[in-house]
Structures are given as C-alpha cells and as structure tokens.
Amino acid sequence: MNKKNIAKYIVLLVLVPLVVLLGAVAFDDKKYIFVSACVAVLSCVPFFMSFEGKKTSTKRLVLLAVMLSFSVAGRYIFAFLPHFKPVTAIVVIAGIYLGTESGFLCGALSALVSGFIFGLGPWTPFQMFAWGLIGLLSSLLSEFLKKNKIALCVFGAVSGVLYSLLLDIVSTMWYDGVFNPSRYLALFVTALPVTAVYAASNVIFLFLLATPMGKKLERIKIKYGL
Amino acid sequence: MNRNDIAFARFHPTVLFFYFFCLILFTVFTQNPVLLLSALCGGILFCAVTNTAKKNLAAAKLYVPMFLLVSMTNPIFSHSGATPLFFMNDNPVTLEALLCGVDLAVQVCAVMLICGAFSRVMESDKLLALFGKLSPRLATVLSMALRFIPLLKRKWGEICEAQRALGYFREESFFDRIASYARVFSALVTWALESSVDTAASMSARGYELAGKKHFSLFRFTRGDGIMLALTTALSAVTLFGILLGKADFDFYPRISEINTDIFAIITYAAFGTLALLPFIFEVKEALKWKYLRSKI
Known part of the structure; x- marks a missing residue:
C-alpha cells in the first residue's frame, strides 16, 4: 500500500467517524446539518485524491470535462421545462461507459459546477454526494445496465427518487435543525410532483440518450485508444 | 451593477x-x-x-x-x-x-x-485559483468544463437552426419537442466528443503531461489583503x-x-x-x- 492509499483510508476510516463523534459529543447532537455536510464532503475527498494522484491520460481528463459540461449545459438547454433535467442521466451514462472514477467525479463535479453557475448553497455538498453516488452505482452495475434497457430505466427512476429522498432529509434538517419525521413526510408529500417529474425525466433521457451516447463514447474509446 | x-x-x-x-x-x-x-x-x-x-x-x-x-x-x-x-x-x-x-x-x-x-x-x-493549489488536475477539469458550457450552448443554437432550416424540427407536441431536442443533443455529443479528443491531443503536444508545471494565478496578496485577513482572524477569534x-x-x-x-x-x-x-x-x-x-x- 502506497502513501496515497493510506491517506485515502485515513480520510474514510478516521476523519469521517471523528467528525460524527465530534458532532455527537461537542455539539450535543444538534448540528446534524453541518456534521452531515462535512461527512458528505469528506466522502468525496478520496475520489478527488485518487484522481489527483494517478497519471490519468489527458484524453480521459478532457472527456470527463466534456461530460461535466453536458450535464450542466443540459440545465440551461432544458430550462423551459422545470425540474426536467438531464444531469442524472448524463452522470449515469458517464458511470456506465467511463468507469467508476469518472462516474463518481462526473456526478460530484456536476454539482460543484452547477453551484459555480447557479449559486453555491448549503445543498451543494449533498448534491455532490448524491450525484457522485449515482455515478458510482451505475458504474458498478454497468455490465447489467448496458444490456438491459428496462433495468436502465428502472435504475434512472429509482435514482431520481433516492436523490429526492436524500435532499428532502437535508431540507428537513435545514429547516428544523434536527431530523423531524413529520416534517420529512410533509416535505416528501409536497415534493411528490417534482420528484415524479424528476424521475420521469431521468427515465426519458436515459431511454433516449443512453444507447446513442454510449455508442459514441465506445466509438471514441476505440478510435483514439482510451 | x-x-x-x-x-x-x-x-x-x-x-x-x-x-x-x-x-x-x-x-x-x-x-x-x-x-x-x-x-x-x-x-x-x-x-x-x-x-x-x-x-x-x-x-x-x-x-x-x-x-x-x-x-x-x-x-x-x-x-x-x-x-x-x-x-x-x-x-x-x-x-x-x-x-x-x-x-x-x-x-x-x-x-x-x-x-x-x-x-x-x-x-x-x-x-479555481484556490482549488488549483490543492488539486491542479481537478481545477483543470473544472475550468475546462466551465469553458465548454458556453461553447456547447452556442453550438446547440447552431445545430437547432440547421435542423429547423432542414425541416427536421417538430415542436407541435411535448414528445415531438423532446425527440427533436434529443436529436440535436445527439449531434452535439458527437461534435463535442470529437473536438475534446482534438483538445487533448493539442494539450499533450504542448507538454501538458510533462512534470514540473505550476498553477497559474493572477491574484496577488497585497497589504490590504493582509489587513483584511488580520481583521477577520481577530474578530473570529x-x-x-x-x-x-x-x-x-x-x-x-x-x-x-x-x-x-x-x-x-x-x-x-x-x-x-x-x-x-x-x-x-x-x-x-x-x-x-x-x-x-x-x-x-
């Protein structure tokens, strides 16, 4: 195990529990939102570190930047349809065709770049975490999702719902300071139409884009030897 | 303002x-x-x-x-x-x-x-100047993505106009619109991926992969910055x-x-x-x- 790997494990196995412990002891278990934001950022750090340490080829680097800009530009392009956004679909495609690391980074950095443009806020660390996780999961299931289009659409819908569930937890903690189940339920119910549109947009975009975009990515990978 | x-x-x-x-x-x-x-x-x-x-x-x-x-x-x-x-x-x-x-x-x-x-x-x-010191590669990716976004928007508009002129663009129903935009998006993807490889080749040719690069930053730490930093630190303390x-x-x-x-x-x-x-x-x-x-x- 080299130095970089050790640093990664230190972040995951020492810093994350330390932050949680600190939150529970020093802040009386009251500052859930801050502690969870710290954990969300810290869990992204090992990926950033491994990306930094590796000799990733320039082509991969640029390809990642392009996928990122697609997911963010999609928000502009589809601005006329509220909540109907291709971000998750692009992140899933990046995860399936470009690998675990690119999938996670595409998700996490999409949230960051969106933040640069549309305004950073307390939700940014959680968006980074949630989209990063979606990219990671899709890359782990890539062989399965590549072949089975129905599974891909189901994955899109489920990830849309999970994303909303996670960000509703954040809003609950943000408005109450603590996790309040009745507030969570109320938020979830009022957000149902948005969640439905969001999940549907994931399914539609994945259905329309996954195969053609995947083919293009595969073609580029073969043509230029990535 | x-x-x-x-x-x-x-x-x-x-x-x-x-x-x-x-x-x-x-x-x-x-x-x-x-x-x-x-x-x-x-x-x-x-x-x-x-x-x-x-x-x-x-x-x-x-x-x-x-x-x-x-x-x-x-x-x-x-x-x-x-x-x-x-x-x-x-x-x-x-x-x-x-x-x-x-x-x-x-x-x-x-x-x-x-x-x-x-x-x-x-x-x-x-x-990016802040991130660049911590993680130059990530900062490169981020700044490239930020540069691609306006580029993609411009190209998107061009492809849309070309499709309209050819009569391929239908906007009557919701699904027509989605399908038309999806086709434009597909063309955009092809163009962007190809040009990204060009960019990468150009970067390699100019020595991006060589060791010993430094992150470029325009920002200089002046006396006013020092005063502000000291003030912030004191008040925060x-x-x-x-x-x-x-x-x-x-x-x-x-x-x-x-x-x-x-x-x-x-x-x-x-x-x-x-x-x-x-x-x-x-x-x-x-x-x-x-x-x-x-x-x-």
Missing part, C-alpha cells in the same frame, strides 16, 4: 474564502438571536448595496415567503415548550416553538444570503472565544432563556456584528471614497 464593481470582491481569494468560511460557520452553529440577526442584517445590507433594485425585488420575493414558511411551520411540527398558546388537533402550539421557528427562519435566510454573497464575490476564476465560553448560549426549550447581556457577551456580539457587516462597511467606504475623489476633479 456589474460583478466586477463589487469592491469587496477585489480581495485575494484566500482572504475571501476564509472570511465567508468563518461567517457561515458561526451562523450555522449559533442559536443566539442577536448573532443571527446581525448575520441577517449583514447579508441583507450587502445584497442591497451590490445588487440592482430589480434583483433586490426578486430576492425579496424569494426570501420573504421562505422566512414565513419556515417560521410559521415550526409550531406545527414541534410541540415542545412550556407556554401553549392554543391547541390545534389536540396538539399544543407553543410560544417557544413559534419563536424558535422565527429564529430558525432568520438563520436559514441569513445563510442563504451569505451563500448568495459568496457566489457573487467568488467568481469561478477565484475558486473573539467571537469563537465568546461562543466557547458560553456567552452566546441560547435555548428555546423548555423555556426561552434570556439574552445574555454581561460585558463579555456584548463584546462577542460586537465582534460578530462587525464581522457580519464587514463587506457592507467596506462597500460603503469605497463608494464614499469614489464620490470624494470624483468631487475633487
């Missing part, structure tokens, strides 16, 4: 980042109404002097309903507190929960306003000291505690108030200086 006209934005990125980090940290961690109100005042005043009237109105339309929503819904979800005002569905609506909701609403709005100020002051080039000593402790449940008014508490409030109002004070100072210098011509 243009982004570049914000005087506070001219400080070094490290100073700005440190300032906002401290301010947000304190605002998130305290429940004390005095501290939260001063943070909210700082946010509102900075917004007011750096934004146009139209944008201020739009912000008010967002923040006022949010404030009311958070403050009014808290008593519905929280039934702690010793002073019931009335009963709703057999659940007490307490004075403490109501006031706690107002306090939380102040906190939520203050943090949102400060985050908004942060976004306006820290443009992407400043953030006093505030932190006060908070750690428990001078700013405040509880809503079971009964609302009294606001601490001993001399140390007042020093803490003053330090944090100055910290929260720093950007506004600086903005006003610079505006007055500009007026004065112009009047001399």
Whole structure:
C-alpha cells in the first residue's frame, strides 16, 4: 500500500467517524446539518485524491470535462421545462461507459459546477454526494445496465427518487435543525410532483440518450485508444 | 451593477474564502438571536448595496415567503415548550416553538444570503485559483468544463437552426419537442466528443503531461489583503472565544432563556456584528471614497 492509499483510508476510516463523534459529543447532537455536510464532503475527498494522484491520460481528463459540461449545459438547454433535467442521466451514462472514477467525479463535479453557475448553497455538498453516488452505482452495475434497457430505466427512476429522498432529509434538517419525521413526510408529500417529474425525466433521457451516447463514447474509446 | 464593481470582491481569494468560511460557520452553529440577526442584517445590507433594485425585488420575493414558511411551520411540527398558546388537533402550539421557528427562519435566510454573497464575490476564476493549489488536475477539469458550457450552448443554437432550416424540427407536441431536442443533443455529443479528443491531443503536444508545471494565478496578496485577513482572524477569534465560553448560549426549550447581556457577551456580539457587516462597511467606504475623489476633479 502506497502513501496515497493510506491517506485515502485515513480520510474514510478516521476523519469521517471523528467528525460524527465530534458532532455527537461537542455539539450535543444538534448540528446534524453541518456534521452531515462535512461527512458528505469528506466522502468525496478520496475520489478527488485518487484522481489527483494517478497519471490519468489527458484524453480521459478532457472527456470527463466534456461530460461535466453536458450535464450542466443540459440545465440551461432544458430550462423551459422545470425540474426536467438531464444531469442524472448524463452522470449515469458517464458511470456506465467511463468507469467508476469518472462516474463518481462526473456526478460530484456536476454539482460543484452547477453551484459555480447557479449559486453555491448549503445543498451543494449533498448534491455532490448524491450525484457522485449515482455515478458510482451505475458504474458498478454497468455490465447489467448496458444490456438491459428496462433495468436502465428502472435504475434512472429509482435514482431520481433516492436523490429526492436524500435532499428532502437535508431540507428537513435545514429547516428544523434536527431530523423531524413529520416534517420529512410533509416535505416528501409536497415534493411528490417534482420528484415524479424528476424521475420521469431521468427515465426519458436515459431511454433516449443512453444507447446513442454510449455508442459514441465506445466509438471514441476505440478510435483514439482510451 | 456589474460583478466586477463589487469592491469587496477585489480581495485575494484566500482572504475571501476564509472570511465567508468563518461567517457561515458561526451562523450555522449559533442559536443566539442577536448573532443571527446581525448575520441577517449583514447579508441583507450587502445584497442591497451590490445588487440592482430589480434583483433586490426578486430576492425579496424569494426570501420573504421562505422566512414565513419556515417560521410559521415550526409550531406545527414541534410541540415542545412550556407556554401553549392554543391547541390545534389536540396538539399544543407553543410560544417557544413559534419563536424558535422565527429564529430558525432568520438563520436559514441569513445563510442563504451569505451563500448568495459568496457566489457573487467568488467568481469561478477565484475558486479555481484556490482549488488549483490543492488539486491542479481537478481545477483543470473544472475550468475546462466551465469553458465548454458556453461553447456547447452556442453550438446547440447552431445545430437547432440547421435542423429547423432542414425541416427536421417538430415542436407541435411535448414528445415531438423532446425527440427533436434529443436529436440535436445527439449531434452535439458527437461534435463535442470529437473536438475534446482534438483538445487533448493539442494539450499533450504542448507538454501538458510533462512534470514540473505550476498553477497559474493572477491574484496577488497585497497589504490590504493582509489587513483584511488580520481583521477577520481577530474578530473570529473573539467571537469563537465568546461562543466557547458560553456567552452566546441560547435555548428555546423548555423555556426561552434570556439574552445574555454581561460585558463579555456584548463584546462577542460586537465582534460578530462587525464581522457580519464587514463587506457592507467596506462597500460603503469605497463608494464614499469614489464620490470624494470624483468631487475633487
């Protein structure tokens, strides 16, 4: 195990529990939102570190930047349809065709770049975490999702719902300071139409884009030897 | 008002980042109404002097309903507190929960306003200069992505126009529109992926993969930055000291505690108030200086 790997494990196995412990002891278990934001950022750090340490080829680097800009530009392009956004679909495609690391980074950095443009806020660390996780999961299931289009659409819908569930937890903690189940339920119910549109947009975009975009990515990978 | 006209934005990125980090940290961690109100005042005043009237109105339309929503819904979800005002569905609506909701609403709005100020002051080039020192490769990816976005938007418009001219673009129904846009998107993907490989080849040819590169940064640390950093550190240290000593402790449940008014508490409030109002004070100072210098011509 080299130095970089050790640093990664230190972040995951020492810093994350330390932050949680600190939150529970020093802040009386009251500052859930801050502690969870710290954990969300810290869990992204090992990926950033491994990306930094590796000799990733320039082509991969640029390809990642392009996928990122697609997911963010999609928000502009589809601005006329509220909540109907291709971000998750692009992140899933990046995860399936470009690998675990690119999938996670595409998700996490999409949230960051969106933040640069549309305004950073307390939700940014959680968006980074949630989209990063979606990219990671899709890359782990890539062989399965590549072949089975129905599974891909189901994955899109489920990830849309999970994303909303996670960000509703954040809003609950943000408005109450603590996790309040009745507030969570109320938020979830009022957000149902948005969640439905969001999940549907994931399914539609994945259905329309996954195969053609995947083919293009595969073609580029073969043509230029990535 | 243009982004570049914000005087506070001219400080070094490290100073700005440190300032906002401290301010947000304190605002998130305290429940004390005095501290939260001063943070909210700082946010509102900075917004007011750096934004146009139209944008201020739009912000008010967002923040006022949010404030009311958070403050009014808290008593519905929280039934702690010793002073019931009335009963709703057999659940007490307490004075403490109501006031706690107002306090939380102040906190939520203050943090949102400060985050908004942060976004306006820290443009992407400043953030990249900060990230670039920590992680040059990630900063490269981010800055390339930021550069690709306007490029993609322009190309998107060009492809749309070409498709319209060819008569391939149908906009009658929702699904027609989606299908048409999806086709444009597909063409855009092909173009972007191919040109990205060109970019990569060009970067390699210019020696991007060689060792010994340094991150380019336009920002220089001046004496003014040093003064601002020292001021922020001093004020934050006093505030932190006060908070750690428990001078700013405040509880809503079971009964609302009294606001601490001993001399140390007042020093803490003053330090944090100055910290929260720093950007506004600086903005006003610079505006007055500009007026004065112009009047001399």
